[in-house]
Amino acid sequence: MSGLRHALLFLGIAGLGAIAMLDAHTGGEAGAGYALSLLALSLLGWRGLALLANARLGDARRQRLADLAVPVLFGLWIVFLWQAVTVGFGVPQVLLPPPSMILARILGSADILLADFRQTFLQAVLAGYVLGCGSGFIVALIADRVPFLQRGLLPLGNLASALPIVGVAPIMVMWFGFDWPSKAAVVVIMTFFPMLVNTVAGLAAAGRQERELLGTYAASWGQSLLALRLPAAMPFIFNALKINSTLALIGAIVAEFFGTPIVGMGFRISTEVGRMNLDMVWAEIVLAAVAGSLFYGLVALAERRVTFWHPSLRQR
Amino acid sequence: MAAAKPKPIARLFAGHAGPVAVLGLALVALWYAGAVWLNADLQIDAFARAGTDWNFTDLVAGTWAQERPLLPAPHQVLAELWRTTVETGIASKRSLVFHGWVTLSSTLLGFAAGALLGILLAVGIVHVRVLEKSLMPWIIASQTIPILAVAPMVIVVLGAIGLKGLVPKSVISTYLCFFPVAIGMVKGLRAPDLLQLDLMRTYSASARQTFFYLRWPTSLPFLFAGLKVAISISLVGAIIAELPTGAQAGLGARLLAGSYYGQTIQIWSALVAAALMAALLVALMGAIERQVARLMGARS
Numbered sequence: 001m002s003g004l005r006h007a008l009l010f011l012g013i014a015g016l017g018a019i020a021m022l023d024a025h026t027g028g029e030a031g032a033g034y035a036l037s038l039l040a041l042s043l044l045g046w047r048g049l050a051l052l053a054n055a056r057l058g059d060a061r062r063q064r065l066a067d068l069a070v071p072v073l074f075g076l077w078i079v080f081l082w083q084a085v086t087v088g089f090g091v092p093q094v095l096l097p098p099p100s101m102i103l104a105r106i107l108g109s110a111d112i113l114l115a116d117f118r119q120t121f122l123q124a125v126l127a128g129y130v131l132g133c134g135s136g137f138i139v140a141l142i143a144d145r146v147p148f149l150q151r152g153l154l155p156l157g158n159l160a161s162a163l164p165i166v167g168v169a170p171i172m173v174m175w176f177g178f179d180w181p182s183k184a185a186v187v188v189i190m191t192f193f194p195m196l197v198n199t200v201a202g203l204a205a206a207g208r209q210e211r212e213l214l215g216t217y218a219a220s221w222g223q224s225l226l227a228l229r230l231p232a233a234m235p236f237i238f239n240a241l242k243i244n245s246t247l248a249l250i251g252a253i254v255a256e257f258f259g260t261p262i263v264g265m266g267f268r269i270s271t272e273v274g275r276m277n278l279d280m281v282w283a284e285i286v287l288a289a290v291a292g293s294l295f296y297g298l299v300a301l302a303e304r305r306v307t308f309w310h311p312s313l314r315q316r
Numbered sequence: 317m318a319a320a321k322p323k324p325i326a327r328l329f330a331g332h333a334g335p336v337a338v339l340g341l342a343l344v345a346l347w348y349a350g351a352v353w354l355n356a357d358l359q360i361d362a363f364a365r366a367g368t369d370w371n372f373t374d375l376v377a378g379t380w381a382q383e384r385p386l387l388p389a390p391h392q393v394l395a396e397l398w399r400t401t402v403e404t405g406i407a408s409k410r411s412l413v414f415h416g417w418v419t420l421s422s423t424l425l426g427f428a429a430g431a432l433l434g435i436l437l438a439v440g441i442v443h444v445r446v447l448e449k450s451l452m453p454w455i456i457a458s459q460t461i462p463i464l465a466v467a468p469m470v471i472v473v474l475g476a477i478g479l480k481g482l483v484p485k486s487v488i489s490t491y492l493c494f495f496p497v498a499i500g501m502v503k504g505l506r507a508p509d510l511l512q513l514d515l516m517r518t519y520s521a522s523a524r525q526t527f528f529y530l531r532w533p534t535s536l537p538f539l540f541a542g543l544k545v546a547i548s549i550s551l552v553g554a555i556i557a558e559l560p561t562g563a564q565a566g567l568g569a570r571l572l573a574g575s576y577y578g579q580t581i582q583i584w585s586a587l588v589a590a591a592l593m594a595a596l597l598v599a600l601m602g603a604i605e606r607q608v609a610r611l612m613g614a615r616s
Contacts, residue, residue, distance in 0.1 A: 074450035152335030170575030
């Protein structure tokens, strides 16, 4: 218990020190003293985190809270260091804008960000994700019925997932025009292969005894698929869904580098970089990160609901 | 009656080789058909402008030989590849070997740095508890951020502080690479089971000895699995890094230039070159993995 108390003491001092440092006006020309105080506060905070990470709390709920607090505090500390260093030492804004400025930009240009978000995420990413994952799944089911296809498709799919598929972006822009369908097409191609490979692997994952049991029941292919093999494949399918949630966002944004109407997250990033408006670029990055994390989180949440029986979720 | 041995052809089709070959041929056939389908409109226009009569054979031949087709036929791409690799001097700006080397060098540099970073992070995470608790969630979260999308900014920012050319591109590859290596290595370094760790303890082995005699050898299969993923995304990272800020050379620059000037054959040949390079790099990793496994006494 005293470990926790010491941890809180260290963290409290570090936090107060941090607030005081954010208030210091160095005029962008901080000296060695400023750097040393940052270092000292960091060491204090690190010690506090170490104590907190090693603290053994009797209560399960408080333990979970402590486990959550460590990474959150670590992240806050990084943001603080970022702010203190960029403001304190007057790092040119072109190089790295401070977090406060990025936040101001997010609040100030909410309408632009919202329009970009709608164009890139709600249209290109979601449409491409659904189509790509859906077609990968269906082709995997067909391949499951036709073993010949399965033996031929699996090596090709494995090969394709190692290829730099984003490179097809210029071709898709040429075929489907500048607007969001061409980006969705890139996303479809990028998400298709992980889904195909994982679903095929998942459909083979059901145990032999269970399959033979269904065989003794004279279950048809469809029945054994619904009752046994699809549920058994779910961890693999969700793995693909999670991989694809990040791939989809990357695909849509990168495809916009090859030509878009004047809206979209990738368009905004590439033009604002050219105009050296780095705070706007960072605002888009924050937006992309939040959207990507939420997307991933939603898929992970659905996974918990659907595959609650899987050992990796059960043991905690 | 004894079961007859399957005939060679049947045996071929029972494995992977036959079906892959059939599907590959089907893809090529589909590609040719698609070229006719997609380029037909352009070709009909061209015939109409020239005022020539045409039949179906002319149409097909025409769609497979356009200068800027919507979809170039495979043989056009192959011809372009041959022309830009073998017939053009390596030092020339039009040589695909030159551009491929630019991309490959930043891929390999980024891969080496990323693999090293990933291994170091994994060692730290396995041995220092506070690192595991504070860093691990952020390493995972870092991958939900579309890092490739940040590439243009990284290039510009690093360019502003005087870093140009190879290094900024490698930084992006490094960022992409470290994740699969770190995750795989953490798993691998934790792979020795309790019995083996206890045995090391009865020998009163130090942490260093445990690491070199037990954890490191156990982790190698996981390391190579991570490295194979890492090298292919390292290549993707290098290509994407060449897109913004008008990079002069590299496969990514070829893609971008091709898309600006509507040179579809150039785009496709760059794509095929990139795909070949990715396949070769992954195969190379697999060969190294087998060699290492053999040196460590694994039986195939």
